[in-house]
Amino acid sequence: MNPDDWHLTEDLDDFLARAGDFLHSRPALHTIPLTVTEALRTRGADAYGTEAPIFGRLERAGEVRATFFRTPPRRLNLTPLAPEEADTLAAHLSGLGCPLPGVSADHDTATAFAEAWQRHTGAMPTLHVRQRLYRLGTLTPPRPFPEGRGRVAGQKDREQLMLWYREFAAAIGSVTSANAGSWADTRIADRRLTFWETLDGTPVSMAGVTPMVAGQIRVTPVYTPAHLRGRGYAGAATAEVSLAALTAGAAEVLLFADLANPTSNGLYQRMGYRPVADFTVYDF
Template sequence: MHPDIWHVTDEVDRFLARAGDFLHSRPALHTLPLTVTEALRTRGPHAYGPEAPVFGILERAGEVRATYFRTPPRPLNLTPLTPDESDGLAAHLAALGHRLPAVSADRETAASFAEAWQRHTGAAADLHERQRLYRLGTLTAPQPRPEGRSRIAGARDREQLIRWHDDFVASIGSGHGADGGSWADARIAGGRITLWETPDGTPVSMAGVSPVVAGQARVAPVYTPAHLRGRGYAGAATVEAGRAAVAAGAAEVLLFTDLANPTSNGLYQRIGYRPVADFAVYDFPSAPAPS
């Protein structure tokens, strides 16, 4: 049996030329690599920070079997792998001297890679988050509908969006958020943030949506300030963001939830989202240098 060979590049166009058909073959499960590579392709290699992204492609018999990508300092993101493939990838990355802060993948792949990374590097592996990927079925407006209306965020909302972005990143315990200003500018330019505002015009919630790639778009982030929660604002904003994605041509509208939050999982199911697959994020807090 020949060992798996991973082809590595830091050029998004080269990665997509080789792996694009594979990613398009399962757009829902590949939503993260599809949307991240689209941002890198359209906004440049530093869309997610000053360090260059890294991509890997596993080929077997001339066909792409799996991929990975990383936009440092964020986690390694994997498409589904077998335990043997996870072990081979961990050995490959350790040999290259990579120091990984975390891994994100479907539940089985994330667990098998975390175990393999421990074996090859001695790094501790802690389950950070269990996630569920949902797909929109029949969109259903929340009842009762909160007073107010939706609108697309514009330049006048920039400072508000930056504050909410930074608050959202802090609330989920992530130290890997994009620069708030760059994040807001890109989404304002693309018309990709839906605000819900009260009758007096005060914004109270936001729901973003990714560009449509391979027929799919992903709703993210959804954020309501803590003192305004429980009033239906997030559900209303999410419904309108989903409508905007469909209007933009999305055949599939997706979103991720934290399974530790029953409120958001219940909300998304009530407005028409149905489970697709479970994912997980494992942290490597000690991150020693690979031996």
């Protein structure tokens, strides 16, 4: 294939005008680009940092076949590619001198691109994490269900949210937002974070959701401080936001789980979440 089939831009509106229908065609597999571009569209560069994002689409005969985006300093994110398509993109980006800290995609695509990037640049890929994407079928609240209640986080919870956001990001090795306060403020304003709290009103776990885009809502983040784990709090919080997403009219409720954590994978499956695809993240 021709490297010129890849079209790069920093213009989000142009990217969505040309690739939006493609992204909406498979909402589950495209959940990351759908939610990230929606955040950029509604909140601008502050959503993910100050550097200009870059977007790309693979187009042949007037039809978009794949896309990518990167919000520096984060990794490249890809929709599914054939090995030859991954190789052509790696050659194209390396030829432009684009620095990449890593790649995130479905397992086959991420592996093909990581291998191609090594061939073209010499950069050695290392596995960061393997994840499974799940889609909710019939919601079954976990049993036993812990005592307590769900509560949507409000302005009084801002400091707590900022602290737990930083702890969550550190736990998964993620690049945090430049402004944790802005992260918390947006989710408080949109009522997108829920605490599970004990009967005395102490928050013990949190679960959030993305805005609905293309009929899908993704549960993220789910976090319980280490000293409070193993008591069912995360499952209760996840059940709360999953039910709220269904009530809001989501056709698909999604979440990712780290494949290295059998406890969370087992919990989500008992709650009615079913596997969609495996994703892999490599660092370069």
